[in-house]
Amino acid sequence: MTALNELSLHEAAALTVTRQVKAEELVEACIARIEAREPTVKAFEVFDPDHARDQAKALDAGPVRGPLHGIPLGVKDIIDTADMATGWGSPIYAGHRPVRDAACVALCRAAGAVILGKTVTTEFAYFHPGKTVNPHNPAHTPGGSSMGSAAAVGDFMVPVAFGSQTAGSVIRPAAYCGTVGYKASHGDFSLDGVCGLSSSLDTLGCFVRDPHDLATMRAALLGDPDAPALSRPPRVGFYRTPHWDDAEPATRALLDATAMLLSERGARVEDATLGPAFDRLSEAQKTVMAFETARTRAHEYEAHRDQVSPPMAKLIEVGRATAYGAYREARQLAAAGRRALDELFGRFDLLLAPSAPGEAPEGLDATGDPLFNRMWTLLHVPCITLPIGAGPNGLPLGIQLIGAKGEDGKLIAGAVWAWDRLGTPEP
Amino acid sequence: MTALNELSLHEAAALTVTRQVKAEELVEACIARIEAREPTVKAFEVFDPDHARDQAKALDAGPVRGPLHGIPLGVKDIIDTADMATGWGSPIYAGHRPVRDAACVALCRAAGAVILGKTVTTEFAYFHPGKTVNPHNPAHTPGGSSMGSAAAVGDFMVPVAFGSQTAGSVIRPAAYCGTVGYKASHGDFSLDGVCGLSSSLDTLGCFVRDPHDLATMRAALLGDPDAPALSRPPRVGFYRTPHWDDAEPATRALLDATAMLLSERGARVEDATLGPAFDRLSEAQKTVMAFETARTRAHEYEAHRDQVSPPMAKLIEVGRATAYGAYREARQLAAAGRRALDELFGRFDLLLAPSAPGEAPEGLDATGDPLFNRMWTLLHVPCITLPIGAGPNGLPLGIQLIGAKGEDGKLIAGAVWAWDRLGTPEP
Numbered sequence: 087m088t089a090l091n092e093l094s095l096h097e098a099a100a101l102t103v104t105r106q107v108k109a110e111e112l113v114e115a116c117i118a119r120i121e122a123r124e125p126t127v128k129a130f131e132v133f134d135p136d137h138a139r140d141q142a143k144a145l146d147a148g149p150v151r152g153p154l155h156g157i158p159l160g161v162k163d164i165i166d167t168a169d170m171a172t173g174w175g176s177p178i179y180a181g182h183r184p185v186r187d188a189a190c191v192a193l194c195r196a197a198g199a200v201i202l203g204k205t206v207t208t209e210f211a212y213f214h215p216g217k218t219v220n221p222h223n224p225a226h227t228p229g230g231s232s233m234g235s236a237a238a239v240g241d242f243m244v245p246v247a248f249g250s251q252t253a254g255s256v257i258r259p260a261a262y263c264g265t266v267g268y269k270a271s272h273g274d275f276s277l278d279g280v281c282g283l284s285s286s287l288d289t290l291g292c293f294v295r296d297p298h299d300l301a302t303m304r305a306a307l308l309g310d311p312d313a314p315a316l317s318r319p320p321r322v323g324f325y326r327t328p329h330w331d332d333a334e335p336a337t338r339a340l341l342d343a344t345a346m347l348l349s350e351r352g353a354r355v356e357d358a359t360l361g362p363a364f365d366r367l368s369e370a371q372k373t374v375m376a377f378e379t380a381r382t383r384a385h386e387y388e389a390h391r392d393q394v395s396p397p398m399a400k401l402i403e404v405g406r407a408t409a410y411g412a413y414r415e416a417r418q419l420a421a422a423g424r425r426a427l428d429e430l431f432g433r434f435d436l437l438l439a440p441s442a443p444g445e446a447p448e449g450l451d452a453t454g455d456p457l458f459n460r461m462w463t464l465l466h467v468p469c470i471t472l473p474i475g476a477g478p479n480g481l482p483l484g485i486q487l488i489g490a491k492g493e494d495g496k497l498i499a500g501a502v503w504a505w506d507r508l509g510t511p512e513p
Numbered sequence: 514m515t516a517l518n519e520l521s522l523h524e525a526a527a528l529t530v531t532r533q534v535k536a537e538e539l540v541e542a543c544i545a546r547i548e549a550r551e552p553t554v555k556a557f558e559v560f561d562p563d564h565a566r567d568q569a570k571a572l573d574a575g576p577v578r579g580p581l582h583g584i585p586l587g588v589k590d591i592i593d594t595a596d597m598a599t600g601w602g603s604p605i606y607a608g609h610r611p612v613r614d615a616a617c618v619a620l621c622r623a624a625g626a627v628i629l630g631k632t633v634t635t636e637f638a639y640f641h642p643g644k645t646v647n648p649h650n651p652a653h654t655p656g657g658s659s660m661g662s663a664a665a666v667g668d669f670m671v672p673v674a675f676g677s678q679t680a681g682s683v684i685r686p687a688a689y690c691g692t693v694g695y696k697a698s699h700g701d702f703s704l705d706g707v708c709g710l711s712s713s714l715d716t717l718g719c720f721v722r723d724p725h726d727l728a729t730m731r732a733a734l735l736g737d738p739d740a741p742a743l744s745r746p747p748r749v750g751f752y753r754t755p756h757w758d759d760a761e762p763a764t765r766a767l768l769d770a771t772a773m774l775l776s777e778r779g780a781r782v783e784d785a786t787l788g789p790a791f792d793r794l795s796e797a798q799k800t801v802m803a804f805e806t807a808r809t810r811a812h813e814y815e816a817h818r819d820q821v822s823p824p825m826a827k828l829i830e831v832g833r834a835t836a837y838g839a840y841r842e843a844r845q846l847a848a849a850g851r852r853a854l855d856e857l858f859g860r861f862d863l864l865l866a867p868s869a870p871g872e873a874p875e876g877l878d879a880t881g882d883p884l885f886n887r888m889w890t891l892l893h894v895p896c897i898t899l900p901i902g903a904g905p906n907g908l909p910l911g912i913q914l915i916g917a918k919g920e921d922g923k924l925i926a927g928a929v930w931a932w933d934r935l936g937t938p939e940p
Contacts, residue, residue, distance in 0.1 A: 273713060
């Protein structure tokens with residue numbers, strides 16, 4: 087039998103919701119894994135096993151609360167929790183205890199989740215790294231900004247963890263750590279109680295180990311029952327993006343092989359092209375992010391500049407130096423891109439594209455490049471990365487599937503269809 | 514000479530930025546007004562005159578900081594301030610001191626503003642009223658949810674105050690209290706550090722006494738220099754909205770007279786019509802607001818239900834009972850409405866519509882009806898109300914001007930054009 091901590095979210099929930107397995111048993115299995123591996127992986131900023139046990143015992147003693155009954159959940163440390171400190175990855179807020187739970191935490195608690203701990207984030211979910219390493223090779227970055235969540239799920243410490251994406255902070259670390267990563271349609275999941283960078287971009291997402299789990303998360307957060315199996319194989323647009331030449335050979339080979347395999351399995355796969363304006367969207371994302379972050383994090387820059395990292399200060403300074411007109415133009419380019427993409431999704435159910443340039447880079451001073459994520463975040467569309475390959479160093483490689491805005495249920499169904507046919511990678 | 518507290522923001526800033534008037538003198542004039550009138554008006558939740566004096570003295574002792582140098586600012590009490598308690602209008606958070614300033618507060622401080630106090634809000638910026646009364650007649654509501662900010666500006670306590678609008682929480686109280694009210698394009702002003710209800714709707718705005726002031730606020734918050742005078746009279750679409758029959762006779766008469774007067778002054782005024790889908794937008798706004806608020810304020814409902822007011826609990830329960838599909842459909846209707854409106858703004862520079870059904874209603878148990886505001890908030894367009902009339906009880910009446918999304922500078926220029934030609938109301 088699979089160890090309890092290795093069960094995927096929906097497998098575990100099938101046992102806890104029916105009380106075949108107690109919340110406490112599942113939580114103990116995750117605690118044991120964390121205690122064994124945390125000295126190496128360093129995924130958690132706050133981890134209090136006794137508090138987790140107390141939550142599990144209370145759930146076991148009461149009625150079944152919802153679709154996440156007894157499920158251990160990791161929460162990125164930019165997300166407020168009333169019962170645990172929330173430091174935003176910044177020395178300014180080290181040890182700060184919020185007065186309330188963020189919306190996503192409150193909803194998961196109400197659905198029965200056990201908040202197992204706060205996972206490491208880069209400073210304010212930007213680039214300055216935290217302590218987490220890649221669970222597959224501790225000399226490599228786990229990616230960022232949701233580094234602790236990706237590593238914890240990839241290392242079987244928890245079946246699910248929250249992350250957030252402003253550039254590539256869910257999809258990239260998920261690909262690097264070999265998990266399924268999901269960035270929802272912009273605005274679908276409430277960001278109330280989540281430290282923000284850039285409201286036009288900031289999007290909540292999560293890490294799991296099986297795309298079937300994503301429907302459970304949408305049920306808990308939105309009451310969305312919408313993830314029916316596809317009635318026919320999906321129409322897949324293979325979009326190499328303007329950055330294809332920046333993808334490593336192993337990534338390009340994996341994408342080409344995936345397109346062929348999906349086609350062999352019955353999907354209608356065609357090359358998708360998008361106009362020349364799409365070449366400028368990654369730059370537009372940078373403009374929007376800098377301009378908005380300069381406003382959003384003005385307090386820290388004004389009142390605590392000595393405790394703001396150089397990359398963060400630089401981003402704010404670039405944003406302050408960006409003219410409102412340039413920002414407005416970048417937003418207009420994004421709006422035009424959304425219209426073009428809406429049209430493209432008349433012909434395709436989902437797009438296939440790289441998740442990241444390649445394997446997780448060596449070194450812990452940087453978190454890799456969100457080049458293959460920026461445009462999708464700007465375009466507000468839902469994205470899923472599936473871990474289905476490995477690179478030359480034996481580290482995970484993902485493929486990214488992208489859906490139309492607001493069509494998260496359809497994207498999840500397409501990802502499940504692909505997952506069931508592409509299989510899981512070699513362990 | 515006009516008393517200092519009666520100067521509009523841009524008039525006062527012209528004196529403080531050039532150091533013809535000290536920050537301390539301006540602040541003292543506002544403090545004196547508040548001390549005289551606050552026992553009646555009850556606009557402030559937190560007011561500490563010595564702390565305001567300290568801020569002003571520090572500004573007088575240093576360099577000119579920016580376009581708001583020395584300007585007293587009221588801040589709605591759902592907006593975080595590091596130096597003052599922020600209670601969100603809820604007993605749950607009474608006396609809570611945030612760890613940082615909201616983005617809008619930090620940016621105004623950086624531009625030289627003096628935070629004069631926290632203004633009364635309804636509970637979580639929804640309907641359950643606070644203590645503020647209408648400064649023109651204390652038996653009447655000032656409107657909500659930004660009740661303290663509207664009353665404080667309308668009563669010459671401060672030249673400018675922040676509000677926020679999810680249904681009609683800026684435009685309606687501004688109209689009731691006889692101030693200029695401005696709701697920005699959705700997403701333009703950062704909501705970081707502002708208690709949220711519904712992220713598809715929540716929008717920051719402000720109250721001032723002259724539309725010229727709005728360009729100064731955009732300069733401080735966005736570095737937006739964009740409010741050039743119009744090169745020709747505006748093309749105005751007179752849109753009676755699907756709710757015209759719900760407007761009181763005095764409101765309908767004021768709108769008709771305004772349309773005629775703008776036309777006489779040189780504007781090209783035509784009736785604007787929008788398709789039948791617009792009849793359903795106010796209901797769609799309610800659906801979105803209930804669904805999202807049920808998520809956003811889940812913590813309070815789950816953990817502090819006995820301290821949540823009956824109207825707030827009801828909204829959350831309605832939102833929980835709303836199916837995801839109905840919510841999705843309401844958002845799709847809004848998206849279609851935005852496209853239709855974008856087309857309409859090819860023919861018009863701005864729309865003219867009612868700000869509220871009529872004068873501020875009598876009584877303090879309710880805050881009036883946001884009927885004439887819901888659709889614009891849902892459509893994400895910028896709105897300005899100008900106080901240019903009075904109703905049968907001698908209370909203020911406003912007219913609402915609406916611009917295309919992202920065209921706030923053009924809307925402000927249009928409002929200034931109208932203001933200069935329509936004149937201020939009888940005092």
